[in-house]
Amino acid sequence: MQAAAAKETLFTASGVEKSFGRTRALADASITLRRGEIHALLGANGAGKSTLSRVICGQIRPDAGDIAYRGKPFAIRRARDAIDAGISLVMQETSLAPDLSVVENIFLPELGRPGLPRFGEMRRKAEDILSRLGQRAQLPLDGDVRALSAAQRQLVEIAKALALESDLIIFDEPTASLSPGEVERLFDIMVKLRDEGRALAFVSHRLEEVFAVTDKVTVLREGRTVAADVATAKLTQTELIRHMVGRELSQIYLERAPSEQTQKPVVLEVENLKSAPLVRDVSFSLHRGEIVGLGGLVGAGRSETLEAIFGLRRRDGGAVRLNGKPFAPRKPAQSIRAGIGFVPEDRRRQSIVPDLSVRENLLLAHLGAHRGFGLAYRRRDEKVSELLAMLGLPADRLLDASMLNFSGGMQQKIIIARWLMLDPDVILLDEPTKGVDIGTRSSIYAMLRAIADRGVAVLIVSSDFDELLGICERVVVISDGMSIADMPSAVLDEEKLTLLAAPRTSMERNVRFLRDLAATYRGAAFWGLIEDEKLFCLKVAVADQRAAPGFGDGAAVDFAETRIPAALGAAKSQFVSEADGSLNTLIVDVAGSRGHAMGAAGLVLPHDTEPPDAGQLAAVIQAHYAAHD
Amino acid sequence: MPLMTDKERPAMAANETIGTAYASPPPRQALKWLTARLEVRMLLLAILIAVTLSFASPYFLTTINVLNLLDQSVVVGIVAIGMTFVILTGGIDLSVGAVAGLTGIIFGLVVPELGLPVGALVAIVAGGLIGLVSGVLISYFGLAAFVVTLGMMSIGRSLCYIFSGGISISNIPESLSDFVYTKVAFIPMNVFVLLVLYLLAYLYLGYTKGGRTIYAIGSNAEAARTAGLNVVGYAILPYVVSGALSAVSALLLAGKILSVDPLAGNLLELDAIAAVVIGGASLFGGRGSIIGTLIGVFIMVMIRNGLNLMGVSPFWQGSAIGAIIIAAVLVERLVSRRGAR
Known part of the structure; x- marks a missing residue:
């Protein structure tokens, strides 16, 4: 400094x-x-x-x-x-004209001044600015802005500010859509601008x-x-x-009650659910009074899974059972009447009806479930007052002309209450705290806990893994449209969840590699995370049943529960024999192309198979993981 | 009107504290509530116009002229009910005039064989069926309402000429005229029908599942669908209502002049849309009321009638109506913008 x-x-x-x-x-x-x-x-x-x-x-x-x-x-x-x-503002969502060239965009404010624009001069000045930033090579000056990446567009915004000789530049969440490398470059530029005074x-x-x-x-x-x-x-x-x-x-997060869901009856069972193109093979079950998270990356098919269960999306395969009975709704009204509620991700677009009063918004799902000509709003009067008390909302706010006057948190609570009105068995929530500030989130968490305590099965999709682990008893991990793990939150943390949720495009290569490995050496190969006497298995491939290590895909097991405790405990880069001499196992730590840890890969061989050279094999395995990312 | 983008809404709303909203004293609040109601504002405008016209012409407020005003409101008023339904869903029905003309011709053709009641029923069912076709194309197949009903308008008018041979049919039984002008509680039957239909529409839109669904579809169809409402069915219904009511207005018109003409109902759609818009409905759907539409109809008819009484050239009437439409929407925009700030 x-x-x-x-x-x-x-x-x-x-x-x-x-x-x-x-x-x-x-x-x-x-x-x-x-x-x-x-x-x-x-x-x-x-x-x-x-x-x-x-x-x-x-x-x-x-x-x-x-x-x-x-x-x-x-x-x-x-x-x-x-x-x-x-004074200039460099915005999160850029204010560029996509059909104009880079130069024209940099000098867009100039075009607002009287007189003819001088393009030659503009071009020279633009080159000047970019070389001063050391970014001349980053931008094609004559290309359309439409074709630029997010980072390049931002560079145009910055150049635009400099073209105005701005002394004061505000960067509004500039890193939201940048990769780590691009963020570094942006910071270099910012420091340069600071040092210019x-x-x-x-x-x-x-x-x-x-x-x-x-x-x-x-x-x-x-x-x-x-x-x-x-x-x-x-x-x-x-x-x-x-x-x-x-x-x-x-x-923010409430104490979790120790999970005892195993005794509680199953409400919803999803088996091999398929809904092209995003949902490929999803299975899990939901118990009464349980909060379960559906974790995964954006685009992994989580929202689509909820929509397919709820009947907003056509199913191509698989089965769903609700309270033991097959359940295949063709439209939301059927799910609603069967006792399922759904809070979609985009409140403004999918939940709020802006021209109806708060009361009618609260009663909208009632109207959807109601059969008959009239409204039957009166029948719900008692429930309405009960829910108002729960929301902490005075009764006169019910007559408010529009829900848009409320904060995001209150809007969301009203939407959740819309479904509670019907006393559902299952409630599905997609990103329930999106657009809700941190302070209000905790009250939504408390509300969800209270709902679950009343016996409702709650299923939550969230991109915020911290939130997911904080409120859910169990997390089902979805990656590229397939459920790949189902684990209690207590044994997970954000890192493990992130690794489990890693898209299957990288997984697919690994799966093929593990299969090849198992087949070549006539044994079993696996990939997982090893920590504190526990193994999280991401994938197993078994070519010879005698070598089956005793755990399956997505399992979280103690070493002692497997057939290879000695090898897991030793974790050396050489073959380790089990105490009974039945299996020989090689376990190798693997890392990705940028050197970040990707867990461990192992090869299990029956005792009568001659083990290959451990060092050579370890190098092959490590090379495979480092080769791609 | 996008005064603020969706992105900033949550940010602004986050600091909201509940319970501070109603700080102003009760009398002012009541006044605020009243002026906030669109219907009340439009009613005030209607009264203002009536008072102005009664000063401008001594004949304006005579019993005969008031009955005349009501009589003139019937045809466009009934069509405007259906138009309100359609516009509330965010659609538009340009075919109402052509449907009125066509169903009138159909009625004129079948009434000698089938008699009055059955003939009327055939016309109304025909109107409803045309609406059903439009509604299915728009709601189920997702075509643009403007385009579908424009096509229907063209087809309807063309069929008018084909069925009638291009000339008017004047063998309408006089009993229809007798019926239309039968007094029910001091008012003619056609005005009575108008008022009853408005009452039914008011009750339907405000107090039934279908009515509220129509509002919800126009306001946010996606949310309505997620909440389990039948968004396809209730988006078709308004076109059926609109078609059937066009036929009803055609029948009342036929009873009045005892003939049906292939050109009958020409440009009726524009009057109906104008009445709905003056009545405060949003063409984007979700916002508007049937009472507002009725007031809108009265405002239009009063101005036409007043200008006639004052001896203003009919050529000027279009300009007057057009100016009123634009002024009504402009005032509405200015008032509601102030309210939103």
């Missing part, structure tokens, strides 16, 4: 307030930005980060508050004023990045600045989180 003494203050905002309708986005926000500093603007979802950054660059006019720029009071009336003053604001919720690149931090919570202008180096991650959340993070 340079001499922290006298950095020139470029921009200050204090006491900024802004409301949209009844919702208060900013209550008392303040921020100070200086030349030669990268300033992090942090906060949970809905804390007002984006609103404040749009106030700074003049896209939103605040209701109250003092703003000073270059030491003078600054009233920004239009976005143009901010551009002329040298510009003031930078960096809006993000990724703490590691904040520590990596920023000098100062301002934290917003519920529209207020709760920590202003703190030196990044003086903070720890936990302190930052405490500022953002306002309390200890660990309290």
Whole structure:
């Protein structure tokens, strides 16, 4: 860091307030930005980060508050004023014109000025800017922006800010769609801009990045600045989180009751469910009063599995049994009447009916389940008051004309209550905390727990593995449309879940490799994770039944439960004989192409087979895993 | 009107505290509630127009003229009911005028053989069937409502000429005229039918599963489908209602002039859509009311009638109606924008 003494203050905002309708986005926000500093603007979802950054660059006019720029009071009336003053915003979803060329986009604000544009000069200036950033090779100046990657588009945005000679540049969640390498390059650029004496604001919720690149931090919570202008180096991650959340993070998840689901009756059974193209082979079962997670990467077929169960998506194969009876709904109304509820991922698009009142939105699934000509709303009056008490919502809010006035968290709770209205046996939830701020999440978790305690079987899809492990008793892992593991959360952590969920495209090669290995040496081959006397098996291939190691795909077993405890315990890169001499096993630690651990691979041979050279074989196995990623 | 994008909504809404919403004192609140109701605003506009016209022309508020106004409201008013149903789902029905013409011709052709009641039934069923075809094409096959009903309009009008031979049919039994002008509780039967149909439509849209489903489809069909509502069936129904009601209005028109003409109902769709829009419905669906539509019909008829009484050239009437439509939508947009901020 340079001499922290006298950095020139470029921009200050204090006491900024802004409301949209009844919702208060900013209550008392303040921020100070200086030349030669990268300033992090942090906060949970809905804390007002984006609103404040749009106030700074003049896209939103605040209701109250003092703003000073270059030491003078600054009233920004239009976005143009901010551009002329040298303030730029580099946005998460870029504001580029996809059909114009890179040069035209860089000088788009110039095109808004009178007179004819001079393309030759623009081109020269653009080349100048990019070489100054050391990124000349990254951008084809004459190509259409449409063809660029997310990182390249962002570079165009940055160049656009520099073309305006901006002194103050705000980066609004710039790393959201970048790969790690691209993030590094962006940080290099940001540091360069800082060293040129510009003031930078960096809006993000990724703490590691904040520590990596920023000098100062301002934290917003519920529209207020709760920590202003703190030196990044003086903070720890936990302190930052405490500022953002306002309390200890660990309290978010409730204590899990010890799982005793085995005694509880099975409500929903899914067997080899298939729904082309994304759901290929999914099996699991749900017990009464149990919360089960469906984990996997985006695009693995999780949402589609829920939709296929619920009857929103055609099934191509497999069977679903509800309370022991075959269940094959052709439309949602049938599932609803059979006792299944479904909270889809996109509230605004799939759940909320904006022109109906809150009450009618709450009663919408009732209407779907109801047979008859009238409404029969009265029949649910008692249930409505019960649910209102549960939501903590005063009765007069029921008559609110639109649900859109509520926070994301309350909207979600109303949608969940819509299904509870019908006393379902099973409730399916797709990303239930999407767009819900951290503070409100815990109340949704509590609500789900309460639902389960009443005997409802709850199935949750979530991309947030931490959340999944925090609230679910069991997690079914789906990878590329297939359920590959079904394990209690207690034996999982985020890392293992991530590895289990790894897309099958990489898995498929490994499976073929394991099969070849088993066939070549007439034994069994497996791939898994070894830790604390436990093995998580990702895949087994058995060519000779005598060599079967005693565990299957997706199993989590203690060493003692397998047929090869000695070999697993030894974990040396040579063949190990079991105590009874029945099996010879070689176990090798494997790593991916970037050197990250990918677990262990093993070959199990019957005692009468002559083991090959361990060192050579280990090298072959390791080379296979390192070769692809 | 996208005052804010969906992306920013959750962010803004997060700080919402419950219970602070109704801080203003009760009387002002009641007034606010009243002015917030679209129907109330449109009713005020209608009264304003009526008062203005009664000053402009001494004949405007005479009993005869008021009965005349009601009589003139019947045909477009009944068609506007069906149009409201359709527009609430987010659709449009351009074929109503042609369907009215065609069902009128069908009625004129079959009534000598089948008699009045059966003839009327045939016409109404024919109208409903045409609507069913449009509805299935739009809802089940997912074609654009504008295109399907434009095609139906063209086919309907062409069939009018084919069935009638291009000339009007004037063998309508006089008993139909007697029926149309029978007094029921001091009002003619046709006006009575209009009011009863509006009452039924009001009850249906507000208090039945089908009615609420129609609103939900127009507001967010995807959410309605997920909640188990029959979005295909209830998106077809409005077109059937619209077709059948076009036939009803054709019958009442035939009773009035005792003949059916292949050109009857020409441009009726535009009047009906105008009435629905003046009545405050959103062409994107989900928003609007049947009471608003009735007021919209009255506003249109009053202006036509008033301009006639004042001796304004009929050439100017289109301009007046057009200006009212645009003004109504503009005022609505300005008012609701203020409300949303």
